[in-house]
Amino acid sequence: MIKIIFSDMDGTLLTSQNKLPDGFDETMSELKKRGVIFAPASGRQYFSLLKTFSKYVDEFLFLAENGTLVMHREIEIFSSPIDINSVESYRTVEKYSARVVRQKRRLHSP
Secondary structure, three states: OOOEEEEEHHHHHOOOOOOOOOOHHHHHHHHHHOOOEEEEEOOOOHHHHHHHOHHHOOOOEEEEHHHOEEEEOOEEEEEOOOOHHHHHHHHHHHHHHHHHHHHHHHHHOO
16 A cells, blocks of 8 residues: 655656646545655755645645755654754865865966
């Protein structure tokens, strides 16, 4: 018995006009009758998913931000934020890399 259906959004569930397909509401109604949870999964932010599925906020399991945030009935089930030390390390590398690029440009400039 199927308990949950996960679906990617862009290029899978949504039409080329970024709309839900015809018959979507009817399909969701049938899934609900059968006790099947629908779970849109996307790289999009959670609030973008809420906008698309506003009438299903209390029904769907949302996997947002490439799986780093999972919400159900507006309750955070899972999140995996970036560690602040990783952010600081990235900033240090970014600054160093920018300096190296500038120095290379100076060396190769006519």
